[in-house]
Amino acid sequence: MPNTVVIAPDSFKGSLSARLVADAIAEGWASVRPDDELVLMPQADGGEGTLDAVEAAVPGARRRSAGLVTGPDGRPVPGEWLELPDGTAVTELAQSSGLPLMASPAPLTATTRGLGEVIRAALDAGARSVVIGLGGSASTDGGAGALSALGLLLLDEQGEPVPDGGAGLLEVLRIDRDELVAPPAGGVVLLTDVTAPLLGPSGAAAVFGPQKGASPEQVAELDRALGHFSRFLGGDPLAPGSGAAGGAGYGFAAAWKARIEPGADYLMTLSGLPSAIGEADLVLTGEGRFDDQSLGGKLVGQLIGLAGAERVGVIAGQVTASGGVWSASLTELAGSAEASLADTAAWLREAGRRAAEELG
Missing domain, CATH: 3.40.50.10350 (Glycerate kinase; domain 1)
Incomplete structure (x- = not known):
C-alpha cells in the first residue's frame, strides 16, 4: 500500500x-x-538556507539584491534579501556574515556589518517589517557591526568609532543612537535555533566562540567585551536566545526591541x-x-x-x-x-x- x-x-x-x-x-x-x-x-531554523526555505514556502516571494556588502572579514560579498508579498523583508545573517565566507577564522575581528547593510537596503526599498534569520555567524560582536551599519555610533574615549569585531567592544565608552535607523512599523522578528544567553559559561562566546576559531583566552576576552557592550546598550543579556549568532540576538533585541522566536517553529508554520x-x-x-x-x-x-x-x-x-x-x-x-x-x-x-x- x-x-x-x-x-x-x-x-x-x-x-x-x-x-x-x-x-x-x-x-x-x-x-x-x-x-x-x-x-x-525543505526547511531551515534561522541559519543557512532560511531564504531558500521561505522562498519555497511563500508564493510570490521575490529575491532582491542588496549589491555588494561588507563580508565578515571585510571583503565584499553579494548581499540578498527576500521580499514577501505582504511587504516583509526576510534576511539571513549567514548569507552575508556567515562563517563559510571567511578566508580564515578571525574570532576577535569578524563582523556582522554586512547584515546591517542588507537590512538597510531592504528598508530603503520600503520593507514594512523585517525577519532576521540568525545562525551560522562568523563573529561574536553582539550584532554591533550590523547596528553600526544601521546608524548606531559606538565611540571610544576620543569620540572615534570603535573597530568592527567583538574585541573592539572593549573600547566602547559611549553609544550615540541619534542616527540609528528606526525599526520598521511592522516590527522585527529574530529567528534562532538556540536558547543561549549573551554572557557566561552558556553564552555566545563560551559555547560558540570555539567553533569560530577562538582560543580559551579569546573566549574570555570576547565574553568580557560583550558584557562591557551590554552595560551601554541596555536590554537583557540573560534573555534566552540573546546569545544567538555571536550575540546578534541580544543586539537587535536591545536596540530595536526585536522579538526572538524559535526559527524552526516559525518556518514550519510558514510552510x-x-x-x-x-x-x-x-x-x-x-x-x-x-x-x-x-x-x-x-x-x-x-x-x-x-x-x-x-x-x-x-x-x-x-x-x-x-x-x-x-x-x-x-x-x-x-x-x-x-x-x-x-x-x-x-x-x-x-x-x-x-x-x-x-x-x-
Missing part, C-alpha cells in the same frame, strides 16, 4: 541546500518505492509543515550533524516532537544522538567523513534508499 512521506530536511551546511538534500533523499526513496507520495518541504505531517505516514528529515544539540530547539528536534519519534527518520552527515528515531549516517555509509563530503548527494540517495527499505 502506498505511503505518504514528507521529506523536510535542513541544509547540510557548506555542502548542499535543503532543497538539494530533499531532492536526493527523494530520489533514493523512489528507487525502492516508486508508488509512494513524496512531499518535499504549512504541521498540516502536512498530520496527513503523512512518515517524516524524513536531516541535517549535517545529528547530535544532542539537535534535540534542543533545532529543526530535527522540533520535528521529532511534532510527529513523534516512531514516525520520524533522520539522515545526517554524522550521527551521535539517538532521540529514539531511525537514523542513517552518511559518514558510516561512505566509510569516512571525507568520502561522504566528496559526493554528498550520492550518499543521500543511498540513505534515502535504505530508509525506504527499512521504514517503507
Whole structure:
C-alpha cells in the first residue's frame, strides 16, 4: 500500500541546500518505492538556507539584491534579501556574515556589518517589517557591526568609532543612537535555533566562540567585551536566545526591541509543515550533524516532537544522538567523513534508499 512521506530536511551546511538534500533523499526513496507520495518541504531554523526555505514556502516571494556588502572579514560579498508579498523583508545573517565566507577564522575581528547593510537596503526599498534569520555567524560582536551599519555610533574615549569585531567592544565608552535607523512599523522578528544567553559559561562566546576559531583566552576576552557592550546598550543579556549568532540576538533585541522566536517553529508554520505531517505516514528529515544539540530547539528536534519519534527518520552527515528515531549516517555509509563530503548527494540517495527499505 502506498505511503505518504514528507521529506523536510535542513541544509547540510557548506555542502548542499535543503532543497538539494530533499531532492536526493527523494530520489533514493523512489528507487525502492516508486508508488509512494513524496512531499518535499525543505526547511531551515534561522541559519543557512532560511531564504531558500521561505522562498519555497511563500508564493510570490521575490529575491532582491542588496549589491555588494561588507563580508565578515571585510571583503565584499553579494548581499540578498527576500521580499514577501505582504511587504516583509526576510534576511539571513549567514548569507552575508556567515562563517563559510571567511578566508580564515578571525574570532576577535569578524563582523556582522554586512547584515546591517542588507537590512538597510531592504528598508530603503520600503520593507514594512523585517525577519532576521540568525545562525551560522562568523563573529561574536553582539550584532554591533550590523547596528553600526544601521546608524548606531559606538565611540571610544576620543569620540572615534570603535573597530568592527567583538574585541573592539572593549573600547566602547559611549553609544550615540541619534542616527540609528528606526525599526520598521511592522516590527522585527529574530529567528534562532538556540536558547543561549549573551554572557557566561552558556553564552555566545563560551559555547560558540570555539567553533569560530577562538582560543580559551579569546573566549574570555570576547565574553568580557560583550558584557562591557551590554552595560551601554541596555536590554537583557540573560534573555534566552540573546546569545544567538555571536550575540546578534541580544543586539537587535536591545536596540530595536526585536522579538526572538524559535526559527524552526516559525518556518514550519510558514510552510504549512504541521498540516502536512498530520496527513503523512512518515517524516524524513536531516541535517549535517545529528547530535544532542539537535534535540534542543533545532529543526530535527522540533520535528521529532511534532510527529513523534516512531514516525520520524533522520539522515545526517554524522550521527551521535539517538532521540529514539531511525537514523542513517552518511559518514558510516561512505566509510569516512571525507568520502561522504566528496559526493554528498550520492550518499543521500543511498540513505534515502535504505530508509525506504527499512521504514517503507
